[in-house]
Amino acid sequence: MHKVFIAVAIGNSEQRQRIAAAGAFILADYDTRLLARASDEQIVALREAGFVVELADELDRLVLSSVIIDTSAPPPTAAVPTEGWTARAMPGEPIYWLVQFVGPYLPAWVEAVGATGATVVGPMPQNSLLVRMTAEQAQAVAAIPQVQWVGEYLPSYKIHPLLIGQAGPLPDAEMRRLVAPPDVEGRAVEPPLAVTIVLFEADALSAVVAQIEANAGVVRAAQADTIICDLPRAALAGVAALPAVAQIAPYEPTTPDMQMARGISGVQAAFDLHGLDGEGEVVGVADSGLDIGADTDQLHPDFRALDGTGGRVIGYSVGGRTDAATGLPLWDDPEGHGTHVSGTTAGNGRADGLRRRPSGIAYQARLVM
Numbered sequence: 001m002h003k004v005f006i007a008v009a010i011g012n013s014e015q016r017q018r019i020a021a022a023g024a025f026i027l028a029d030y031d032t033r034l035l036a037r038a039s040d041e042q043i044v045a046l047r048e049a050g051f052v053v054e055l056a057d058e059l060d061r062l063v064l065s066s067v068i069i070d071t072s073a074p075p076p077t078a079a080v081p082t083e084g085w086t087a088r089a090m091p092g093e094p095i096y097w098l099v100q101f102v103g104p105y106l107p108a109w110v111e112a113v114g115a116t117g118a119t120v121v122g123p124m125p126q127n128s129l130l131v132r133m134t135a136e137q138a139q140a141v142a143a144i145p146q147v148q149w150v151g152e153y154l155p156s157y158k159i160h161p162l163l164i165g166q167a168g169p170l171p172d173a174e175m176r177r178l179v180a181p182p183d184v185e186g187r188a189v190e191p192p193l194a195v196t197i198v199l200f201e202a203d204a205l206s207a208v209v210a211q212i213e214a215n216a217g218v219v220r221a222a223q224a225d226t227i228i229c230d231l232p233r234a235a236l237a238g239v240a241a242l243p244a245v246a247q248i249a250p251y252e253p254t255t256p257d258m259q260m261a262r263g264i265s266g267v268q269a270a271f272d273l274h275g276l277d278g279e280g281e282v283v284g285v286a287d288s289g290l291d292i293g294a295d296t297d298q299l300h301p302d303f304r305a306l307d308g309t310g311g312r313v314i315g316y317s318v319g320g321r322t323d324a325a326t327g328l329p330l331w332d333d334p335e336g337h338g339t340h341v342s343g344t345t346a347g348n349g350r351a352d353g354l355r356r357r358p359s360g361i362a363y364q365a366r367l368v369m
Helices: 013-021 042-046 107-114 133-142 172-179 202-214 233-240 268-273 335-345
Strands: 001-008 024-027 032-038 053-055 061-062 067-070 094-100 119-124 130-132 148-152 193-199 218-223 226-231 245-250 282-285 366-367
Touching: 001 042, 013 024, 024 335, 032 042, 042 268, 053 226, 094 133, 107 119, 107 130, 130 133, 130 226, 133 148, 133 268, 148 226, 193 202, 202 218, 202 226, 202 233, 233 245, 335 366
Parallel strands: 282 366
Antiparallel strands: 001 032, 001 053, 024 032, 061 067, 094 130, 094 148, 119 130, 193 226, 193 245, 218 226
16 A cells, blocks of 8 residues: 545545545545555556546655654564663653654644643654653554554664764664674774764753763763763663663764855845845955965965956055065954955855855955955
8 A cells, every 4th residue: 555645626525535435545635635545556546537646655654864764564662682772761751752644744733742741842754743751642642543653762763873884774673783782792892982962851961971971981071952972882772772862973073164154144045036146346344354465376265266366355454564575565364353254255165166165145246355
């Protein structure tokens, strides 16, 4: 059986009756299309009857950064071979669950989940939600007609596949096998993993830090809901099993970049809608100077023309400074602030190559310093 979308007219009950009579099981009605389950033969019959039928089998999967879950099958059990692997809650204590609906969810469906007493934390991929609730509430949620699948947010879902040498999400069973604590007897000692741990609950920070340190982890930084640490491979599964832990990913040091300047400053729309890029304009920047203070090949590439030639920048004496030997004005930037401002204003992103992601606002304009 397949999941399919079937195009229909709003309020046309005759079409809906014909679809049901063909044997398709209607899961949801979105006014202009129905979501249904149908066999290959039923799909052929519906198309022959003039209906537009679109396969939607991807709605029977839940793809996270670490795992691919088949939600047409029952959820995996929380029990795994290693003691302490799963985050078991005391009876009546809420934990985190994934709830997937049959298709794109409507507000009333989300409200029905909340009506059970469960707390909707937020949206997840493929028409699903992250929900904090007790096992009893999970049973009530699973009984909602539009809910297809309810499963615990297992430790294996939290671990980025790169931490176990995998490039992308894996089938759930395979991910759980690979993530299980290794048998360390007779094995060479592996170097610790540099990881970033994100928590569901910031008030659990000190408790999670204590658990990491108790398992030979070295915490580099811990603030609010984020921990950066060096974690032994053998402790990975145990930390993932802590209820407060939401995600464990490789630590990636941040570096300053300007690729977001156009969006943050709110001018991307001016370029997208009107094609404004500063061509033919001259921008004056009165600041601490610019880079090396000379329009030569050594000037930062973002301040040369797009073809690499000069002529974009004219410099005047900054702060009255002049070269003692030549008497020429000095407009180099000993502080860096003027270069930063000029990059936001008119840097063209040449240093990034063909992608030119960090381009500034008026990246075709000329500069006067």
